[in-house]
Amino acid sequence: MISLTHSPIDYHALTESVRSPQSGAVVLFLGTVREMTGQRRTVALNYEAYPTMAERKLGELETAARARWPIDQVGIVHRLGHLELGEISVAVAVSCPHRKQAFEAGQFLIDELKVSVPIWKQENWDDGSTEWVDPTADSSQPPPSPDNSPRHC
Amino acid sequence: MLQVQFFAKARELVGASPVEIPWPNGGTVSTLKANLTQLYPQLQPLIPKLLIAVNNDYANDDSPVQSSDEVACFPPVSGG
Numbered sequence: 454m455i456s457l458t459h460s461p462i463d464y465h466a467l468t469e470s471v472r473s474p475q476s477g478a479v480v481l482f483l484g485t486v487r488e489m490t491g492q493r494r495t496v497a498l499n500y501e502a503y504p505t506m507a508e509r510k511l512g513e514l515e516t517a518a519r520a521r522w523p524i525d526q527v528g529i530v531h532r533l534g535h536l537e538l539g540e541i542s543v544a545v546a547v548s549c550p551h552r553k554q555a556f557e558a559g560q561f562l563i564d565e566l567k568v569s570v571p572i573w574k575q576e577n578w579d580d581g582s583t584e585w586v587d588p589t590a591d592s593s594q595p596p597p598s599p600d601n602s603p604r605h606c
Numbered sequence: 607m608l609q610v611q612f613f614a615k616a617r618e619l620v621g622a623s624p625v626e627i628p629w630p631n632g633g634t635v636s637t638l639k640a641n642l643t644q645l646y647p648q649l650q651p652l653i654p655k656l657l658i659a660v661n662n663d664y665a666n667d668d669s670p671v672q673s674s675d676e677v678a679c680f681p682p683v684s685g686g
Contacts, residue, residue, distance in 0.1 A: 484686050500685065503613050503678055506662040507685075531685060543686050563686060571659070571678075572685025573614035585615040586684040589655060 454528045455511045457502055462530050464544045471526035476548035478555035482563050484543040486536050494579040500533045500542060503571040507531070510570045514562055522558040524549055529562065531572055542574075608633075608673045610642070613680040616656065619648045629673045635660070636667045642679065655682055 454470055468481050486498050515527045528546040536542055545562050549555040566572075567588070576584045608629035617623045627641060635658045642649055642656075649656070658665045659678040671677060 501614055501617075502685070503611070503659070503680065506659055506678065509662050567686040568683065570685050571613065571657075571680060571683050573681070574684045574686075575614070585618075585681065587615075587655075587682055588684050589682045 454526075454530075455508060455515065456530050457504055457507060458530060458532055459534045460532070462532055462541045462544045464541060464546075467528045467530055467544050467546045471528050471546045471548040473525055473548060475550065476525040476555075477550055478552040479546065479548045480552075480555040480559040482543075482545040482559050483541050484563070486538050486540050486542060488538050490576075493576075495538065495576055496579050497538065497577040498536050498542065499575040499577065499583075500531070500536065501573050501575070502531070502533050506571050511566070514565050514569070517565070518547075518558045518561055521561070522549060522554045524554075524558055527558075527562070529566070531566075531570075533572070608638075608671065608675075608677060610638075611676075611678040613678065615681050616649065616652055616679050619652065620646050629671070633671050634667065635665045635669045635671060638671055638677070638679075639667070652681055656680070657682065 464483060468479060472479055488495055511529055518524060525548040531543045545559055547555050547559045549558060574586045576586060607626045609624045609626050612620050612623040627645060638658060639653055643653055657680055660669055660671055660675050
């Protein structure tokens, strides 16, 4: 199940949606709005998406993950709009027969989401300024492309 | 004419989305970047990193673009 939403993410329902008797392992990742980035203080984040392409790319990520791991169910929800500190921006839930597969698949899905899905975050700093986040700003690598995506630690 | 959508910082710099721009037969993504730079000089700082999507997929500089295509321009993604 893949979706974009402007409402708070119901991660309990998302987790339940991937559970099954075939899966001994369920991994849930929650991305949340963090206050401190180095010495800078965030008061809120705004998220914007290119919805049709974002949903397509998320579907491609699910297909790629299913080709690599024995996945039972996948659920990915990304929230858009204005989020306050501590709110959940993204939830990834994945179920597999065994834990190693589930952890690896979950990490793959969130890592790839961050470099290939057309969603953008805008910082609202505590001094009143706003700034679109550019993950490539601190690297000399080219921007991501379908077959050449930079990896961030 | 070609309709172009902008997102995030690209949308803010252009000040509108979508826009319609004149489009030549045989144009490519490179043509689009050059034309956008002329029409919207304020995009210049983003151009080296600007990503172009044609019909909901990432396109390379030599990808052809037709006026009937769905085209979007945006900076590096930062979701999550």
